[in-house]
Amino acid sequence: MTTATASGRTLAHPEPGEIRLEAVLHALADPMRMxxxxxxxxxxxxxxxxxxxxxxxxKSTSTHHFRVLxxxxxxxxxxxxxxxxxxxxxDDLDALFPGLLDSVLAAAARQAxxxxxxxx
Amino acid sequence: MTTATASGRTLAHPEPGEIRLEAVLHALADPMRMxxxxxxxxxxxxxxxxxxxxxxxxKSTSTHHFRVLxxxxxxxxxxxxxxxxxxxxxDDLDALFPGLLDSVLAAAARQAxxxxxxxx
DNA sequence: GCCGTACTACGAGGTCTATCGTACGAGCAG
DNA sequence: CTGCTCGTACGATAGACCTCGTAGTACGGC
Numbered sequence: 001m002t003t004a005t006a007s008g009r010t011l012a013h014p015e016p017g018e019i020r021l022e023a024v025l026h027a028l029a030d031p032m033r034m035x036x037x038x039x040x041x042x043x044x045x046x047x048x049x050x051x052x053x054x055x056x057x058x059k060s061t062s063t064h065h066f067r068v069l070x071x072x073x074x075x076x077x078x079x080x081x082x083x084x085x086x087x088x089x090x091d092d093l094d095a096l097f098p099g100l101l102d103s104v105l106a107a108a109a110r111q112a113x114x115x116x117x118x119x120x
Numbered sequence: 121m122t123t124a125t126a127s128g129r130t131l132a133h134p135e136p137g138e139i140r141l142e143a144v145l146h147a148l149a150d151p152m153r154m155x156x157x158x159x160x161x162x163x164x165x166x167x168x169x170x171x172x173x174x175x176x177x178x179k180s181t182s183t184h185h186f187r188v189l190x191x192x193x194x195x196x197x198x199x200x201x202x203x204x205x206x207x208x209x210x211d212d213l214d215a216l217f218p219g220l221l222d223s224v225l226a227a228a229a230r231q232a233x234x235x236x237x238x239x240x
Numbered sequence: 241g242c243c244g245t246a247c248t249a250c251g252a253g254g255t256c257t258a259t260c261g262t263a264c265g266a267g268c269a270g
Numbered sequence: 271c272t273g274c275t276c277g278t279a280c281g282a283t284a285g286a287c288c289t290c291g292t293a294g295t296a297c298g299g300c
Contacts, residue, residue: 202267
C-alpha cells in the first residue's frame with residue numbers, strides 16, 4: 001500500500017470516461033509499450049518503478065512510452081520518493097472494455113511463444 | 121507492378137503465420153479503419169465493395185486504408201469486375217488470437233454507444 | 241548543505257502516416 | 271469503339287511518432 005507520501009507532484013490521468021478505444025489500441029500497438037504492459041500484468045496489482053523494466057532504449061524514450069501509456073489510460077503512475085511507480089489500470093479497462101485487456105494479453109503471450117520473442 | 125492477367129488480378133495477403141499482433145492493433149487503432157472493420161463485421165462473411173463504405177475521405181485515402189487492413193491481415197480482398205470486395209478475416213484472426221476480434225468489436229460498439237458516435 | 245539517483249523537459253533527427261489531387265488502367269453499358 | 275464508373279498509382283504535404291542527447295528538477299542520504 002503506497003501511503004501516499006504525497007509530495008505534491010501529481011500526474012494527470014484521464015478519467016475512465018475519457019479513455020478512448022483507439023487510444024488504448026494505439027498505445028498497445030507498440031512493442032515496447034506492450035512489453036511494459038505485459039510485465040505489469042504479470043505482477044498483477046504491483047507498483048513497479050520505471051527502472052524495473054530493462055528496456056533496450058534510453059531513459060528519455062522510456063519516459064515517453066510510460067507517458068503514452070498513462071495519458072491513454074492504460075496505466076496509473078504515482079510518485080514515491082525519487083521513484084515513479086506504475087500500475088496497470090485493469091479495473092477501469094475491464095469496466096470500459098470487458099475482456100479486451102485479457103484477450104490482448106493472451107494474444108501477446110501466444111504470439112511471443114509462437115515467435116520465441118518472449119522477453120523477461 | 122500489377123501485371124494483371126485480365127481475369128485474375130490477385131492481391132498479396134499475409135499468411136496467417138505472418139500476421140503480427142502489433143500490426144493488427146495498429147490497423148485497428150485508426151477510426152476510419154475501425155469503422156470499416158465494424159461495417160464488415162456487422163454483415164459477417166459478406167463481401168462488400170469499397171464503395172459501400174461512405175467514408176468521409178477521398179478515394180485515394182480509402183484505397184490506402186483498405187490496403188493497410190489487407191497488408192496487416194485484417195481483411196481479405198478480391199476483384200470482381202470493376203469492384204474490389206472486402207471480407208473480414210475472422211477465421212484466421214480467431215485462430216491466431218482467440219477472442220481478440222470479438223472483444224475489440226464489443227469495445228468499439230460499447231464506446232460508440234457511450235459516445236453516440238455510432239455511424240452507419 | 242552537497243551529491244547521487246530517478247526521472248523529466250526540451251529540442252532535433254529521421255521515419256512513418258494520413259490526407260489529398262491528378263493521371264491512369266480495368267471492366268461494363270451503349 | 272466511346273464513354274462511364276471503380277479503383278490504383280504516384281507525388282506531395284503536413285503532422286505524428288520513436289528515438290536520442292543534454293540539461294534540469296525532485297528526493298533522499300551523507
